[in-house]
Amino acid sequence: MSDEDFSLVSNHGEPLSSELTQIAKIRKDIEKYQESYEQALTDQNELKKARDHLQVMTEQFSQRSSKIRNTMLEEETDRDKGLDLDKERLATMQAEEKRLLGDIEEMQAELNHMDELNRQLKLQTQVTTAVPERRVVFTGVTGAGSCSFDMKPQIQYPMEGGTALVTFEDEEVAQKILSMKYHDVKLGECCIRLEAKPVQLLMPSHIEMETHVCNRRVLVSNLPKNSEEERLLDKLELYFSKRRNGGGEVDSSEMMHDSGNVVITFVEDSVAKGLTSKETYNVELFGKKNKLKVTPFLNGEITKLQTRMSESRRTVQLVGIPDIMEEDNMQDNLEIHFQKSSNGGGEVDAFVYNPLGKTTLAVFEEDCPESS
Known part of the structure; x- marks a missing residue:
C-alpha cells in the first residue's frame, strides 16, 4: 500500500460524509412526516368526534323537528275543530238573534198597543163622570167602623x-x-174588512169617602109620584120657606131623579137642624095631604180611589170603517151583518157607529145579570 492518505467513499465514488448528511436530512424528514402523521391522526380523531357530535345533534334536531311537526298537526286539527265549533256557535247565535228580533218586533207591537190603550185611558180619566154622584140619607143610626155603599159606575168611553x-x-x-x-x-157591490177589538175600561174598584151632615141642606122623601117636577119644587119651597112650618129662606131645591127625593138648601145654617129634629110633616100637595119625611143630608168627599182595568164581555169595538155611505145606512148595514148567525153574530142589544171626523162618548154601565 501507498503511504498516501485515503478516505471512505460510496459505491459511486462520492465521499461518505455527504451520504451521512443526506441520511440525517432524510431522518429529519421522516421525523417531520411522523409528526405530521400524528397530527393528522389527532385531527382525524377530532373530526371523528365532531362528526359524531353532529350526528347526535342531527338526530336530536330530527326528533325535535318531528315533535314540532306533530304538535303543529295537532294544533291545526284542534284549530279546525275549534273553527267548526265557532261556526256552530255563530249559526246558533244568528238563530238566537233572529228569534230575539222577532220577540222585539212582537214586544214593540205590544208596546204600541199599550201606548194606544194608555192614550184611551188618559182620555177616560179626563171624563168627570167616571164615578156618579150619589145622595145619602142619614137614618139616625150611629156606630163604630166604616160603612159601605153599593154604587153602579157609569163610564164614558171616547170613540174615535x-x-x-x-x-x-x-x-x-x-x-x-x-x-x-x-x-x-x-x-x-163593495166589501169592507173590519177588525174586532176588545173594549178596555178603567173601573173604580175601591172608594173611600169622608161624610158629614150638611148644615144647610135637608132631604125630603115620601113625595107623591108622577107629579110635575117644577110645580112640586115650587110648592115645597113655599112650604119650607115659612117660619111657622119651622123653615126659612130657601136658597135652592133640586130633584134627585134616581130616588124621587128632593134636596132643599137654605140660606141660614140653623134651619136644617130644626126641620130634621121633627122629621115628619103633613103637607098638602095637589089637593091631598102627604106625610113627608125630612132627614139630614150628607155631604161626601172621596179620599181614596183605586181603579182596575176591566174588559167588557158583551161589547166589541169595530175599527177601520171607511166613510163611504151615510151614517144611518152604514149603521143599519153593520148592525144587520152582525145580527146574522151565519156571520158569527147574534142578537144585538146596542149598536153605536161613529163616522170618520167625529168624536162620540159612549156610556157604559155595570152589566148586572137578569135575576131568574
Whole structure:
C-alpha cells in the first residue's frame, strides 16, 4: 500500500460524509412526516368526534323537528275543530238573534198597543163622570167602623172616528166575534174588512169617602109620584120657606131623579137642624095631604180611589170603517151583518157607529145579570 492518505467513499465514488448528511436530512424528514402523521391522526380523531357530535345533534334536531311537526298537526286539527265549533256557535247565535228580533218586533207591537190603550185611558180619566154622584140619607143610626155603599159606575168611553161599538145579548157571541178578529162586510157591490177589538175600561174598584151632615141642606122623601117636577119644587119651597112650618129662606131645591127625593138648601145654617129634629110633616100637595119625611143630608168627599182595568164581555169595538155611505145606512148595514148567525153574530142589544171626523162618548154601565 501507498503511504498516501485515503478516505471512505460510496459505491459511486462520492465521499461518505455527504451520504451521512443526506441520511440525517432524510431522518429529519421522516421525523417531520411522523409528526405530521400524528397530527393528522389527532385531527382525524377530532373530526371523528365532531362528526359524531353532529350526528347526535342531527338526530336530536330530527326528533325535535318531528315533535314540532306533530304538535303543529295537532294544533291545526284542534284549530279546525275549534273553527267548526265557532261556526256552530255563530249559526246558533244568528238563530238566537233572529228569534230575539222577532220577540222585539212582537214586544214593540205590544208596546204600541199599550201606548194606544194608555192614550184611551188618559182620555177616560179626563171624563168627570167616571164615578156618579150619589145622595145619602142619614137614618139616625150611629156606630163604630166604616160603612159601605153599593154604587153602579157609569163610564164614558171616547170613540174615535171610523169605529163602532156593538153589544150582544149573549156574551159567547161577543167572544166569538173577537176570536174571528177580521170580518168582511158586504155593502152593496163593495166589501169592507173590519177588525174586532176588545173594549178596555178603567173601573173604580175601591172608594173611600169622608161624610158629614150638611148644615144647610135637608132631604125630603115620601113625595107623591108622577107629579110635575117644577110645580112640586115650587110648592115645597113655599112650604119650607115659612117660619111657622119651622123653615126659612130657601136658597135652592133640586130633584134627585134616581130616588124621587128632593134636596132643599137654605140660606141660614140653623134651619136644617130644626126641620130634621121633627122629621115628619103633613103637607098638602095637589089637593091631598102627604106625610113627608125630612132627614139630614150628607155631604161626601172621596179620599181614596183605586181603579182596575176591566174588559167588557158583551161589547166589541169595530175599527177601520171607511166613510163611504151615510151614517144611518152604514149603521143599519153593520148592525144587520152582525145580527146574522151565519156571520158569527147574534142578537144585538146596542149598536153605536161613529163616522170618520167625529168624536162620540159612549156610556157604559155595570152589566148586572137578569135575576131568574
